Amino acid sequence: MERFAQPMARLIDELRKLPGVGTKSAQRLAFHILRSPDADAEALSTAIRALKAQLRLCSTCNNVTDVDPCIYCSSPTRTHGTVCVVEEPTSIASIEKTRGYNGIYHVLHGTLSPLNGIGPAQLRIANLFSRVSEIEEVILAMSPTVEGEATAHWLAGELHRASADHPLRITRIATGVPAGSDIEYADEVTMSRAMEGRREM
DSSP: OOTTTTHHHHHHHHHHTSOOOOOOHHHHHHHHHSSSSHHHHHHHHHHHHHHHHEEEEEEOOOOSSSSSOOOHHHHHHHSEEEEEEEEHHHHHHHHHHHHHHOOOEEOSOOOBBGGGBBGGSSSOOOOHHHHGGGEEEEOOOOOOHHHHHHHHHHHHHHHHHHTTTSSOOEOOOOOOSTTTOHHHHHHHHHHHHHHHOOEEO
């Protein structure tokens, strides 16, 4: 980094912190920003500041939103008795693309991963259990990875215990989503089949 002027080196350093961005990509992005018109660079920095200042988590489902509750939780046309549990907010877009699901969501913001120090206390689950008496079906739509499967099995057990006096259907999406892949990269057909083929847990 020493061969770059200090402001450039600092920007490259910050860009390298983004997922999937290595040193060479960070350098290309930094030089692109440098060559861009001032208005474009200012628009980028304004968008980043607005993102941090205006976005929050929905108090009901933990989705990233600029209004609380989010557009899904506040929609009168959605089926509020069906909740689809996903790992990250990005997974919602994959499910919405199918146009076959009309329930609401719950975002965990992660999966159980003891090796990385992520246990139940690190997942956002309290507001799911607080509304379990109002739910008829929970669809567990975690990615079919080792961590996703472990999270789904643990969560199914906890939900069964929490709803002992309330009939609650707990299903898992079918394996139309390839094993070991992230749900956010699933195409519409694959995601539709996965949702349709969900199973009881």
